[in-house]
Amino acid sequence: MTGSILIVDDDPVQRRLLEAAVTRFGYSAIVVDGGAAALDILDGPGAREVSVVILDLVMPGLDGIGVLKAMRERDINVPAIVQTAQGGIETVVSAMRHGAFDFVVKPASPDRLQASIGNALKVEAVEGEVKRTSRRRGGLLTFKDMITHSPAMDRVIRLGQKAAASNIPILIEGESGVGKELVARAIQGSGDRRSKPFVTVNCGAIPDNLVESILFGHEKGSFTGATDKHTGKFVEAHSGTLFLDEIGDLPLDVQVKLLRAVQDGEVDPVGGRSTVRVDIRLISATHRNLLQQVK
The missing domain is CATH 3.40.50.300 (P-loop containing nucleotide triphosphate hydrolases)
Structure with missing residues:
Protein backbone atom coordinates (compact mmCIF):
# COMPACT_ATOMS: atom_id res chain seq x y z
CA MET A 1 0.00 0.00 0.00
CA THR A 2 1.34 3.46 -0.94
CA GLY A 3 2.13 5.71 1.99
CA SER A 4 1.72 9.45 2.20
CA ILE A 5 3.55 12.22 0.33
CA LEU A 6 5.35 14.58 2.73
CA ILE A 7 5.23 18.18 1.42
CA VAL A 8 7.88 20.53 2.85
CA ASP A 9 7.60 24.20 1.87
CA ASP A 10 7.69 27.48 3.81
CA ASP A 11 5.33 29.16 1.31
CA PRO A 12 1.68 28.58 2.37
CA VAL A 13 0.41 29.10 -1.19
CA GLN A 14 2.80 26.47 -2.56
CA ARG A 15 1.82 24.09 0.24
CA ARG A 16 -1.86 24.38 -0.64
CA LEU A 17 -1.19 23.96 -4.37
CA LEU A 18 0.99 20.88 -3.82
CA GLU A 19 -1.45 19.33 -1.36
CA ALA A 20 -4.30 19.81 -3.83
CA ALA A 21 -2.26 18.27 -6.66
CA VAL A 22 -1.11 15.29 -4.59
CA THR A 23 -4.68 14.64 -3.43
CA ARG A 24 -5.91 14.88 -7.01
CA PHE A 25 -3.31 12.27 -8.02
CA GLY A 26 -4.88 9.89 -5.49
CA TYR A 27 -2.30 10.10 -2.67
CA SER A 28 -2.64 11.29 0.90
CA ALA A 29 -0.52 14.28 1.94
CA ILE A 30 1.31 15.35 5.08
CA VAL A 31 2.16 19.06 5.01
CA VAL A 32 4.83 20.89 7.05
CA ASP A 33 6.30 24.39 6.77
CA GLY A 34 10.01 23.75 7.28
CA GLY A 35 12.98 21.40 7.35
CA ALA A 36 13.05 20.82 11.10
CA ALA A 37 9.38 19.79 11.12
CA ALA A 38 10.04 17.44 8.20
CA LEU A 39 12.87 15.69 10.04
CA ASP A 40 10.69 15.32 13.13
CA ILE A 41 8.32 13.24 11.00
CA LEU A 42 10.98 11.37 9.01
CA ASP A 43 12.91 10.47 12.16
CA GLY A 44 9.88 9.81 14.35
CA PRO A 45 7.18 7.18 14.85
CA GLY A 46 5.27 8.34 11.76
CA ALA A 47 8.19 7.77 9.40
CA ARG A 48 6.77 4.55 7.99
CA GLU A 49 3.76 6.46 6.66
CA VAL A 50 5.94 8.54 4.30
CA SER A 51 6.77 7.13 0.87
CA VAL A 52 8.00 10.27 -0.95
CA VAL A 53 9.15 13.74 0.11
CA ILE A 54 8.50 16.87 -1.99
CA LEU A 55 11.09 19.27 -0.63
CA ASP A 56 11.59 22.99 -1.23
CA LEU A 57 15.30 23.82 -1.41
CA VAL A 58 15.16 27.47 -0.40
CA MET A 59 13.67 27.83 3.09
CA PRO A 60 14.60 29.81 6.22
CA GLY A 61 16.30 27.89 8.99
CA LEU A 62 17.02 24.34 7.86
CA ASP A 63 16.89 24.49 4.06
CA GLY A 64 16.38 21.66 1.57
CA ILE A 65 20.07 20.78 1.26
CA GLY A 66 20.28 20.61 5.05
CA VAL A 67 17.34 18.21 5.13
CA LEU A 68 18.95 16.01 2.45
CA LYS A 69 22.22 15.93 4.42
CA ALA A 70 20.40 15.01 7.62
CA MET A 71 18.43 12.28 5.84
CA ARG A 72 21.67 10.73 4.60
CA GLU A 73 23.38 11.02 8.00
CA ARG A 74 20.40 9.39 9.75
CA ASP A 75 19.98 6.72 7.06
CA ILE A 76 16.48 7.92 6.12
CA ASN A 77 15.96 6.30 2.74
CA VAL A 78 12.86 8.02 1.37
CA PRO A 79 12.98 9.36 -2.23
CA ALA A 80 13.09 13.17 -2.21
CA ILE A 81 11.84 15.32 -5.08
CA VAL A 82 13.37 18.76 -4.65
CA GLN A 83 11.83 21.93 -6.03
CA THR A 84 12.84 25.57 -6.15
CA ALA A 85 12.20 28.71 -8.16
CA GLN A 86 15.96 29.22 -8.24
CA GLY A 87 17.09 26.51 -10.64
CA GLY A 88 20.80 27.33 -10.75
CA ILE A 89 23.06 24.57 -12.03
CA GLU A 90 25.13 24.37 -8.85
CA THR A 91 21.96 24.12 -6.75
CA VAL A 92 20.74 21.19 -8.82
CA VAL A 93 24.14 19.46 -8.71
CA SER A 94 24.32 19.91 -4.94
CA ALA A 95 20.83 18.49 -4.46
CA MET A 96 21.58 15.45 -6.63
CA ARG A 97 24.92 14.94 -4.89
CA HIS A 98 23.19 14.88 -1.51
CA GLY A 99 20.73 12.20 -2.57
CA ALA A 100 17.78 13.93 -4.25
CA PHE A 101 15.80 11.57 -6.47
CA ASP A 102 14.48 14.19 -8.89
CA PHE A 103 14.40 17.94 -9.44
CA VAL A 104 11.51 20.17 -10.56
CA VAL A 105 11.44 23.92 -11.08
CA LYS A 106 8.51 25.93 -9.68
CA PRO A 107 5.85 26.02 -10.86
CA ALA A 108 6.06 22.34 -11.83
CA SER A 109 3.43 21.15 -14.29
CA PRO A 110 0.95 18.60 -12.88
CA ASP A 111 2.02 15.99 -15.44
CA ARG A 112 5.71 16.43 -14.58
CA LEU A 113 5.04 16.25 -10.84
CA GLN A 114 2.77 13.20 -11.15
CA ALA A 115 5.35 11.36 -13.27
CA SER A 116 8.10 12.17 -10.78
CA ILE A 117 6.04 10.93 -7.82
CA GLY A 118 5.13 7.75 -9.72
CA ASN A 119 8.78 7.04 -10.54
CA ALA A 120 9.83 7.72 -6.95
CA LEU A 121 7.22 5.29 -5.62
CA LYS A 122 8.51 2.57 -7.96
CA VAL A 123 12.06 3.13 -6.76
CA GLU A 124 10.91 3.15 -3.13
CA ALA A 125 9.18 -0.21 -3.62
CA VAL A 126 12.23 -1.81 -5.27
CA GLU A 127 14.65 -0.41 -2.69
CA GLY A 128 12.40 -1.68 0.08
CA GLU A 129 12.62 -5.19 -1.34
CA VAL A 130 16.40 -4.81 -1.74
CA LYS A 131 16.76 -3.83 1.91
CA ARG A 132 14.52 -6.63 3.16
CA THR A 133 16.39 -9.21 1.14
CA SER A 134 19.79 -7.77 1.98
CA ARG A 135 19.07 -7.82 5.69
CA ARG A 136 18.45 -11.56 5.49
Missing part, protein backbone atom coordinates in the same frame (compact mmCIF):
# COMPACT_ATOMS: atom_id res chain seq x y z
CA ARG A 137 21.91 -11.95 3.96
CA GLY A 138 23.74 -9.57 6.29
CA GLY A 139 23.78 -6.80 3.68
CA LEU A 140 24.72 -8.94 0.65
CA LEU A 141 22.20 -9.87 -2.04
CA THR A 142 22.84 -12.82 -4.34
CA PHE A 143 20.77 -14.82 -6.80
CA LYS A 144 20.22 -17.47 -4.13
CA ASP A 145 17.97 -14.97 -2.34
CA MET A 146 15.68 -14.50 -5.36
CA ILE A 147 12.68 -16.83 -5.33
CA THR A 148 10.95 -17.26 -8.69
CA HIS A 149 7.95 -19.15 -10.01
CA SER A 150 8.32 -18.65 -13.75
CA PRO A 151 10.60 -20.09 -16.45
CA ALA A 152 11.29 -16.57 -17.72
CA MET A 153 12.72 -15.44 -14.36
CA ASP A 154 14.65 -18.70 -14.02
CA ARG A 155 16.32 -17.84 -17.33
CA VAL A 156 17.09 -14.31 -16.11
CA ILE A 157 18.78 -15.71 -13.02
CA ARG A 158 20.86 -18.17 -15.05
CA LEU A 159 22.00 -15.37 -17.35
CA GLY A 160 22.73 -13.16 -14.35
CA GLN A 161 24.86 -15.84 -12.72
CA LYS A 162 26.89 -16.19 -15.90
CA ALA A 163 27.28 -12.42 -16.15
CA ALA A 164 28.46 -12.17 -12.55
CA ALA A 165 31.45 -14.35 -13.38
CA SER A 166 32.76 -11.78 -15.90
CA ASN A 167 33.36 -8.03 -15.97
CA ILE A 168 31.55 -7.20 -19.21
CA PRO A 169 29.02 -4.31 -19.32
CA ILE A 170 25.43 -5.51 -18.93
CA LEU A 171 22.10 -4.14 -20.16
CA ILE A 172 18.94 -5.25 -18.34
CA GLU A 173 15.68 -4.69 -20.23
CA GLY A 174 12.22 -4.79 -18.72
CA GLU A 175 9.14 -2.78 -17.80
CA SER A 176 9.31 -0.32 -14.93
CA GLY A 177 8.85 -1.96 -11.54
CA VAL A 178 9.84 -5.52 -12.49
CA GLY A 179 13.00 -5.52 -10.35
CA LYS A 180 15.85 -4.61 -12.69
CA GLU A 181 17.83 -3.08 -9.84
CA LEU A 182 17.38 -6.26 -7.78
CA VAL A 183 18.98 -8.23 -10.60
CA ALA A 184 21.81 -5.69 -10.87
CA ARG A 185 22.51 -5.90 -7.14
CA ALA A 186 22.46 -9.70 -7.28
CA ILE A 187 25.03 -9.61 -10.10
CA GLN A 188 27.29 -7.46 -7.94
CA GLY A 189 26.69 -9.62 -4.86
CA SER A 190 27.59 -12.77 -6.79
CA GLY A 191 30.80 -11.41 -8.34
CA ASP A 192 34.28 -10.28 -7.35
CA ARG A 193 33.11 -6.75 -6.55
CA ARG A 194 30.59 -7.88 -3.93
CA SER A 195 32.11 -5.82 -1.10
CA LYS A 196 32.71 -2.71 -3.22
CA PRO A 197 30.50 0.37 -3.83
CA PHE A 198 27.21 0.01 -5.69
CA VAL A 199 26.26 3.44 -7.05
CA THR A 200 22.87 4.03 -8.71
CA VAL A 201 21.94 6.81 -11.13
CA ASN A 202 18.41 7.50 -12.37
CA CYS A 203 19.32 8.89 -15.81
CA GLY A 204 15.76 9.96 -16.54
CA ALA A 205 15.69 12.25 -13.50
CA ILE A 206 18.74 14.36 -14.42
CA PRO A 207 18.28 17.56 -16.47
CA ASP A 208 20.11 17.27 -19.82
CA ASN A 209 22.44 20.17 -19.05
CA LEU A 210 23.67 18.47 -15.86
CA VAL A 211 24.15 14.90 -17.03
CA GLU A 212 27.89 15.21 -17.79
CA SER A 213 28.56 16.91 -14.47
CA ILE A 214 26.62 14.31 -12.47
CA LEU A 215 28.23 11.34 -14.23
CA PHE A 216 31.77 12.53 -14.95
CA GLY A 217 32.23 15.37 -12.46
CA HIS A 218 33.35 18.96 -12.97
CA GLU A 219 36.15 21.28 -11.90
CA LYS A 220 35.59 24.38 -9.81
CA GLY A 221 34.81 27.34 -12.07
CA SER A 222 34.20 25.15 -15.14
CA PHE A 223 30.81 26.81 -15.73
CA THR A 224 28.62 29.48 -14.18
CA GLY A 225 27.61 28.36 -10.72
CA ALA A 226 30.31 25.66 -10.37
CA THR A 227 31.63 26.95 -7.04
CA ASP A 228 33.06 23.59 -5.94
CA LYS A 229 34.74 20.58 -7.52
CA HIS A 230 32.43 17.58 -8.03
CA THR A 231 33.84 14.08 -8.53
CA GLY A 232 30.92 12.46 -10.37
CA LYS A 233 29.26 9.06 -10.14
CA PHE A 234 31.93 7.19 -12.09
CA VAL A 235 34.57 8.14 -9.54
CA GLU A 236 32.16 7.38 -6.66
CA ALA A 237 31.78 3.85 -8.05
CA HIS A 238 35.52 3.26 -8.52
CA SER A 239 36.40 -0.41 -7.88
CA GLY A 240 32.70 -1.26 -7.64
CA THR A 241 29.56 -1.19 -9.79
CA LEU A 242 27.80 1.72 -11.47
CA PHE A 243 24.11 1.11 -12.17
CA LEU A 244 22.61 3.45 -14.80
CA ASP A 245 18.84 3.14 -14.67
CA GLU A 246 16.93 4.25 -17.80
CA ILE A 247 20.13 4.66 -19.80
CA GLY A 248 18.04 5.23 -22.93
CA ASP A 249 17.13 8.68 -21.57
CA LEU A 250 20.75 9.91 -21.79
CA PRO A 251 21.48 12.51 -24.51
CA LEU A 252 23.37 11.13 -27.51
CA ASP A 253 26.49 13.26 -26.92
CA VAL A 254 26.75 11.90 -23.39
CA GLN A 255 26.44 8.34 -24.70
CA VAL A 256 29.62 8.96 -26.73
CA LYS A 257 31.54 9.95 -23.59
CA LEU A 258 30.01 6.96 -21.80
CA LEU A 259 31.42 4.67 -24.49
CA ARG A 260 34.91 6.05 -23.95
CA ALA A 261 34.60 5.63 -20.19
CA VAL A 262 33.64 1.97 -20.64
CA GLN A 263 36.20 1.15 -23.33
CA ASP A 264 39.19 3.07 -21.97
CA GLY A 265 38.42 3.26 -18.26
CA GLU A 266 38.77 7.06 -18.33
CA VAL A 267 36.38 9.96 -17.74
CA ASP A 268 36.70 13.63 -18.70
CA PRO A 269 35.40 15.92 -15.94
CA VAL A 270 33.71 19.06 -17.25
CA GLY A 271 36.38 21.77 -17.38
CA GLY A 272 39.15 19.32 -16.51
CA ARG A 273 42.57 19.39 -18.14
CA SER A 274 43.25 15.67 -17.81
CA THR A 275 41.32 12.43 -17.71
CA VAL A 276 40.63 10.45 -14.55
CA ARG A 277 41.17 6.69 -14.47
CA VAL A 278 38.25 4.63 -13.16
CA ASP A 279 37.73 0.92 -12.64
CA ILE A 280 34.02 0.13 -12.61
CA ARG A 281 31.58 -2.59 -13.56
CA LEU A 282 28.81 -0.97 -15.62
CA ILE A 283 25.27 -2.31 -15.42
CA SER A 284 22.54 -0.42 -17.26
CA ALA A 285 18.78 -0.82 -17.38
CA THR A 286 15.97 0.43 -19.59
CA HIS A 287 12.27 -0.07 -20.20
CA ARG A 288 12.82 0.67 -23.91
CA ASN A 289 13.73 -1.69 -26.75
CA LEU A 290 17.01 0.03 -27.59
CA LEU A 291 17.87 -2.33 -30.45
CA GLN A 292 14.58 -1.48 -32.15
CA GLN A 293 15.16 2.26 -31.65
CA VAL A 294 18.53 2.29 -33.44
CA LYS A 295 17.18 0.50 -36.53
